[in-house]
Amino acid sequence: MARMLRVAAGQLGPIQLKDTRKQAVERLLALMRQAAAEGAKLIVFPELALTTFFPRWFMESQAEIDEYFEREMPGPETMPLFDEAKRLGIGFYLGYAELTVEEEKIRRYNAAVLVGADGKIAGKYRKVHLPGSEELRPALKWQQLEKRYFEYGNLGLPVFRAFGGIVGMAICNDRRWPETFRVMGLQGVELVTIGYNSAAHDPNGGDESEALRVFHSNLAAQAGAYQNATWVVAVAKAGIEDGAGLIGSSVIVDPNGRIVEQAKTKEDELLVHDCDLDLCKHGKENMFAFARHRRPQHYGIITAQAGITPPPEE
Amino acid sequence: MARMLRVAAGQLGPIQLKDTRKQAVERLLALMRQAAAEGAKLIVFPELALTTFFPRWFMESQAEIDEYFEREMPGPETMPLFDEAKRLGIGFYLGYAELTVEEEKIRRYNAAVLVGADGKIAGKYRKVHLPGSEELRPALKWQQLEKRYFEYGNLGLPVFRAFGGIVGMAICNDRRWPETFRVMGLQGVELVTIGYNSAAHDPNGGDESEALRVFHSNLAAQAGAYQNATWVVAVAKAGIEDGAGLIGSSVIVDPNGRIVEQAKTKEDELLVHDCDLDLCKHGKENMFAFARHRRPQHYGIITAQAGITPPPEE
Numbered sequence: 322m323a324r325m326l327r328v329a330a331g332q333l334g335p336i337q338l339k340d341t342r343k344q345a346v347e348r349l350l351a352l353m354r355q356a357a358a359e360g361a362k363l364i365v366f367p368e369l370a371l372t373t374f375f376p377r378w379f380m381e382s383q384a385e386i387d388e389y390f391e392r393e394m395p396g397p398e399t400m401p402l403f404d405e406a407k408r409l410g411i412g413f414y415l416g417y418a419e420l421t422v423e424e425e426k427i428r429r430y431n432a433a434v435l436v437g438a439d440g441k442i443a444g445k446y447r448k449v450h451l452p453g454s455e456e457l458r459p460a461l462k463w464q465q466l467e468k469r470y471f472e473y474g475n476l477g478l479p480v481f482r483a484f485g486g487i488v489g490m491a492i493c494n495d496r497r498w499p500e501t502f503r504v505m506g507l508q509g510v511e512l513v514t515i516g517y518n519s520a521a522h523d524p525n526g527g528d529e530s531e532a533l534r535v536f537h538s539n540l541a542a543q544a545g546a547y548q549n550a551t552w553v554v555a556v557a558k559a560g561i562e563d564g565a566g567l568i569g570s571s572v573i574v575d576p577n578g579r580i581v582e583q584a585k586t587k588e589d590e591l592l593v594h595d596c597d598l599d600l601c602k603h604g605k606e607n608m609f610a611f612a613r614h615r616r617p618q619h620y621g622i623i624t625a626q627a628g629i630t631p632p633p634e635e
Numbered sequence: 636m637a638r639m640l641r642v643a644a645g646q647l648g649p650i651q652l653k654d655t656r657k658q659a660v661e662r663l664l665a666l667m668r669q670a671a672a673e674g675a676k677l678i679v680f681p682e683l684a685l686t687t688f689f690p691r692w693f694m695e696s697q698a699e700i701d702e703y704f705e706r707e708m709p710g711p712e713t714m715p716l717f718d719e720a721k722r723l724g725i726g727f728y729l730g731y732a733e734l735t736v737e738e739e740k741i742r743r744y745n746a747a748v749l750v751g752a753d754g755k756i757a758g759k760y761r762k763v764h765l766p767g768s769e770e771l772r773p774a775l776k777w778q779q780l781e782k783r784y785f786e787y788g789n790l791g792l793p794v795f796r797a798f799g800g801i802v803g804m805a806i807c808n809d810r811r812w813p814e815t816f817r818v819m820g821l822q823g824v825e826l827v828t829i830g831y832n833s834a835a836h837d838p839n840g841g842d843e844s845e846a847l848r849v850f851h852s853n854l855a856a857q858a859g860a861y862q863n864a865t866w867v868v869a870v871a872k873a874g875i876e877d878g879a880g881l882i883g884s885s886v887i888v889d890p891n892g893r894i895v896e897q898a899k900t901k902e903d904e905l906l907v908h909d910c911d912l913d914l915c916k917h918g919k920e921n922m923f924a925f926a927r928h929r930r931p932q933h934y935g936i937i938t939a940q941a942g943i944t945p946p947p948e949e
Contacts, residue, residue, distance in 0.1 A: 449930050477933050482949050499813035499862055500934045507936045509945035525921035540892050544858030547851060548813055578854050607839035612942025616763050619791050620814045622821045624938045628926025631823035635796050
């Protein structure tokens with residue numbers, strides 16, 4: 322048996338501060354049309370795919386910050402993506418900054434939507450693992466202020482029945498946490514979609530090289546795929562953006578953890594792969610047959626505490 | 636600052652059915668002496684390091700099965716390891732099959748001890764993630780009957796203050812489960828010791844190649860190291876044992892997930908590396924600063940259920 326889904330990764334090169342949303346959407350549309358022409362049924366775009374990665378900048382004016390946020394999805398500037406998806410019969414994952422009102426309060430999330438080939442939203446996700454700091458770190462050339470500009474996602478780590486399988490969504494830093502993949506794995510996920518903006522420099526002031534950061538990015542995607550017997554599509558915004566480097570290395574990873582497609586550039590670039598969702602079965606039914614082999618009675622501290630409790634001093 | 640620990644991986648080639656415990660201990664002693672001569676303070680040996688990997692055989696006689704088990708640790712045949720460790724001032728990890736009496740009942744575990752440079756047991760572990768089946772699978776050439784011959788470990792996934800750091804223990808299949816590493820990571824682990832016997836063929840009758848199984852083994856160790864900012868020493872029993880192949884690829888992995896030492900043979904082979912335990916700090920204090928970045932409120936199903944709960948059918 323085979324359950325084929327042709328999937329595309331729509332990597333973006335940099336979006337500069339001066340670039341407009343209209344320009345970004347035009348680039349996304351070009352990638353979408355190319356993907357549809359190659360027969361893909363789903364294209365995954367990066368995190369925060371409509372603007373520059375603004376959390377690298379320290380801003381104090383909320384009005385200035387809010388210029389990077391979407392008040393509607395779709396809104397006037399993103400509607401062409403939904404219309405074109407419907408016209409072409411292709412779905413997409415799009416990362417964006419969401420400004421919404423919940424319980425009469427303005428909320429801001431690092432969000433993504435999964436849109437079906439009918440142009441309707443099939444799933445929504447808000448980033449759970451916000452990296453970086455709330456406060457300015459003056460020693461750093463480039464900030465990472467997601468904890469300042471966003472609230473933590475409040476939609477859990479959901480999966481959706483879509484595209485003939487079970488599809489999960491994560492955003493950037495989420496992929497470094499095995500809990501992200503495992504929570505989806507425990508819901509039977511067969512394809513994890515991830516958009517990211519990962520700095521080419523060490524965001525914590527250490528000496529991690531760009532090559533090491535690419536290795537970390539791939540390692541996290543590959544381990545998540547293997548250990549949950551799922552396909553993974555992880556898609557970068559890449560290149561030099563506002564003078565700051567972003568890694569590329571968008572990848573499609575099979576349920577054995579092997580990279581089957583990998584971006585060669587740091588520009589707008591399309592990867593396409595025929596993902597047989599039934600390839601997830603061997604792992605899910607054998608090595609990672611969770612019901613037979615997991616031992617949750619020994620995992621308690623994973624959910625009981627956030628931080629480290631070291632053993633007593635001798 | 637540096638907190639150096641010179642660690643050795645003492646990979647074993649095959650131990651055949653006809654080989655005696657005395658022969659196995661002689662080989663372990665030779666590796667231990669070589670490690671001590673090279674200045675190592677700890678040597679990690681494989682899982683079930685005293686006999687062939689007997690769960691590949693279906694046996695019905697409990698007396699026959701029990702011949703593979705140790706009733707004491709140390710016992711008469713393993714005491715030379717403890718004596719020599721003390722004489723040389725080197726600690727060791729040893730995997731073995733444990734037969735013991737708890738609550739007036741005979742219990743059998745896939746176990747490991749961590750022995751200090753004083754020749755005393757510093758930590759003990761019993762394998763939590765037993766792979767394979769309880770029953771004979773007639774279609775398979777080689778069985779994997781750990782679930783038949785052992786009970787599930789009942790000592791949790793502990794870590795120990797030893798060798799100037801925080802040391803954890805896991806056994807073989809444990810390493811494929813991110814929960815194993817995370818439970819130790821949440822206890823501040825800086826060095827995870829793992830012994831394994833991993834088949835070179837697909838133990839579930841699929842078509843996984845030996846190369847793929849080596850890749851899986853390394854991927855699991857590397858992801859566990861990176862995502863918990865810990866050193867990992869994973870040590871194989873390797874080669875053709877009783878006609879069945881075992882992968883080698885013993886590795887020492889740094890806290891960035893990079894393989895820094897890797898076995899080149901499927902024979903008795905020693906790897907030695909200077910592990911700076913302070914290299915764990917950058918990851919533990921930044922990217923994987925658990926207290927700041929983990930979101931356990933979204934991880935509930937990891938401990939609430941063992942198996943998969945798929946989303947409702949549409």
